[in-house]
Amino acid sequence: MQLAPQSRHPIMNQLILHPRNMHAAINEASILDTLRDLGLIDQSFDYQGKTHYQPGDAFLERMIFLGCSPVIALGEPGLTGEDFCHVSLIPSAAEPRFxxxxxxxxxxxxxxxKPQTDWQTLITQWQTRQHDYRHRCAxxxxxxxxxxxxxRQSAGFLRSGIIVWGIYEGEAVPSEGLMDALQACSGEKWTYFYLQS
Ligand SMILES: [Zn+2]
Known part of the structure; x- marks a missing residue:
């Protein structure tokens, strides 16, 4: 099975934003411009050899935290641990992945x-049939x-997208303004899910 790459770290909580159309690729430069204009991201920095982005001034307006007093770690890696909030892009893969x-x-x-409890079989069939697969509900x-x-916001099919690091499942949702801006930038409707590993 092709799965999301595993982190070297034992615990990782992420919110993944991606185009609903799993075949859509993003233009990284224009997505970054959009995220900067919105104040979701600020300066880039090196994180495990990759380019990631510090949270911007309006991070807490673009990500709506649902609890009354969320514990949010904003700041420098190393100062606030591995789970601090920051952003990175998922570069476009050749094909959609689960x-x-x-x-x-x-x-x-x-x-x-009805819950489809045989989901692992469905994924295998989807992968072996080169993604041309329809599922019939029993x-x-x-x-x-x-x-x-x-x-149920626990998985996604995508070629590319945006990772917001340090968001626990159900803790925060992207604002309407962020989703609208991503749609305007890419010409695709966007969705999101939570990934915990
Ligand atoms: Zn059904």
Missing amino acids: WHGKNIKAPRCPHCR ECDKETTIDELKW
Whole structure:
């Protein structure tokens, strides 16, 4: 199975933003300009040999934290540990990949809502059939593409996207303004999920 690359660190909590269309690639330069204009990101820095971005002035306006007093680590790597909030891009892969962490949940049928507990088989079939695969629900007998299943924000299919590091599952959601700006920049509707590894 092709999975998201594993970090060297034992715990990682991320929010992944990506185009709904799993085949869409992003223009990295224009996405970065958009994120800078929005104040989501600031200066770049080197993180494990890759270019990542410090949170910008408006990070807490673009990411809406849902708890009453969230513990948010903003700042320098090394000062606030590995789970500090910052941003990086997922460069466009040649093909869509299935991304999930240990917080994966059985997807639900979009028609009848029944959990599809055989999801690992579905993923294998999707991968072996070169991604040309429709799933038929055993409960309601309706067909869906694999990305139309309701993965409950615990997995995604993508070639490229944005990683917001240091966000725990369900802790924060992207603002409407951020999602609208990403759509305006890329011409694609965007969605998100949480990845814990
Ligand atoms: Zn169904």
